[in-house]
Amino acid sequence: AQRVTQPEKLLSVFKGAPVELKCNYSYSGSPELFWYVQYSRQRLQLLLRHISRESIKGFTADLNKGETSFHLKKPFAQEEDSAMYYCALSNTGGFKTIFGAGTRLFVKA
């Protein structure tokens, strides 16, 4: 069965501190993993995907198949990073994307 677990509902850090949002997944095949972000009063949008191995807004995420994890990291958090972050997984066919419960990141000044 497909499952995405984000264990933290809320993560609060100070500006300039490192941040790590955890994501673990369960999937029998080879997954495609994404991080989506929703800023206040904005639509849900893609932040990054594992296959492109890129850094967006200073965020990176590495797929660890051994630990079935796809944690999102940023070395120095900014206030504008405050948002809701969802880890998501697409199945082999690509049409079924499921979301984790989400982690609200709050970056304090």
Place this chain on the structure above:
Amino acid sequence: DTEVTQTPKHLVMGMTNKKSLKCEQHMGHRAMYWYKQKAKKPPELMFVYSYEKLSINESVPSRFSPECPNSSLLNLHLHALQPEDSALYLCASSWGGRDTEAFFGQGTRLTVV
């Protein structure tokens, strides 16, 4: 145009009403989706259309009826809803395939009274 547009933004309907939610995209995407999002919960997949054909129905009650009139439009017809169906309904589109980004609309906030 890289947006998914949903109308209306807000909808209040009675349990005996019939209403429709509309979604439009002009990015040439071949996959379109309906998600339901309750407060403080993640989006839950309801339906997927691929090349204008329904490819996934996540066991959604028949009081929700999707329709894809063409590759740019997606409707969700609502009839005899219950108060617990009140939620934010999100439409999304993508090229399809595993590594493709889903573009989301702003959603329709539905209240069933």
